[in-house]
Structure formats: C-alpha cells, structure tokens
Amino acid sequence: MRWIVVIVSVVALSGCTALAVGGAAAAGYQLGKDERPPGVVASDSAITTKIKGKYVADSIVNVFNISVRTWEGTVTLGGTVGSYLAREQAEALAKETGGVTAVNNQIIVEDKSQ
Numbered sequence: 001m002r003w004i005v006v007i008v009s010v011v012a013l014s015g016c017t018a019l020a021v022g023g024a025a026a027a028g029y030q031l032g033k034d035e036r037p038p039g040v041v042a043s044d045s046a047i048t049t050k051i052k053g054k055y056v057a058d059s060i061v062n063v064f065n066i067s068v069r070t071w072e073g074t075v076t077l078g079g080t081v082g083s084y085l086a087r088e089q090a091e092a093l094a095k096e097t098g099g100v101t102a103v104n105n106q107i108i109v110e111d112k113s114q
Contacts, residue, residue, distance in 0.1 A: 074101055
C-alpha cells in the first residue's frame with residue numbers, strides 16, 4: 001500500500017498530472033519559453049521527480065515543506081524544516097541522485113518549539 005502512495009505522490013508532484021489532464025499544450029508552451037534544449041529540460045524534470053520521490057519515501061524529510069528546482073543538473077532546494085538533520089538529509093538525498101552536478105541548499109531551519 002505504501003508503494004502505491006509513493007507512486008501516486010511522485011506522479012502528482014512531478015507535474016505529470018497536467019499532461020494527463022490535457023496540459024500538453026501548456027507543456028509545449030513552457031518548453032518553447034525555455035532556452036534549455038528539450039533533452040536538458042526532460043533530464044532536469046526527471047531529476048526533480050527522482051528527488052521528490054526520495055523525499056516521499058524518507059522518514060526524516062517532509063516533501064511538502066521543500067521545493068526542488070533543477071536547472072542544467074544544478075538542484076536548488078528551498079522551504080523550511082524543523083531541524084538541521086532534515087536539512088542535511090534533504091541535501092544528501094539530492095546529491096546522491098543521478099544527473100545532479102551541484103546542490104544549492106537554501107532550506108531554512110525554523111525552531112517550531114516557540
């Protein structure tokens with residue numbers, strides 16, 4: 001059952017739902033506005049999806065608190081987490097993902113105890 005949730009979450013988070021619901025024209029428009037070659041756009045999208053999938057399956061990182069953007073293999077992480085452990089885990093999972101050339105970790109640690 002957990003694998004079904006992971007798969008559904010990864011598909012929903014990757015933006016594929018827009019394509020399934022008729023967003024192919026929007027995706028084509030976005031591709032035309034992007035200066036990266038189509039192969040790089042697809043690779044960057046796949047990297048983002050893989051990282052978000054790792055976050056869904058991880059017990060420390062909350063995928064809903066972290067944004068992931070990939071540009072030509074460089075991943076930028078944003079958002080807020082409640083501990084340095086979660087911040088470091090998010091960065092480590094991103095770094096070990098195939099195709100990632102660098103990780104820019106902009107995740108902010110907020111003390112939730114106040």
